[in-house]
Amino acid sequence: MKFRNYLEAITGIGIYPLISLILFVAFFGLVTLYVIKGNKKHFEKLSNLPINDKN
Numbered sequence: 001m002k003f004r005n006y007l008e009a010i011t012g013i014g015i016y017p018l019i020s021l022i023l024f025v026a027f028f029g030l031v032t033l034y035v036i037k038g039n040k041k042h043f044e045k046l047s048n049l050p051i052n053d054k055n
Contacts, residue, residue: 007013035043
């Protein structure tokens with residue numbers, strides 16, 4: 001038997017791809033909102049971290 005046949009035999013297996021998609025979209029949306037609404041000065045400070053050796 002192929003692996004696909006095993007997965008098709010499991011009852012309710014179709015919900016897992018949907019849950020994965022919902023989690024991915026929710027995470028991506030939250031990160032996008034964080035970047036859009038985030039403090040620009042904080043992001044500027046973080047972007048200069050590898051360059052500045054003072055702190």
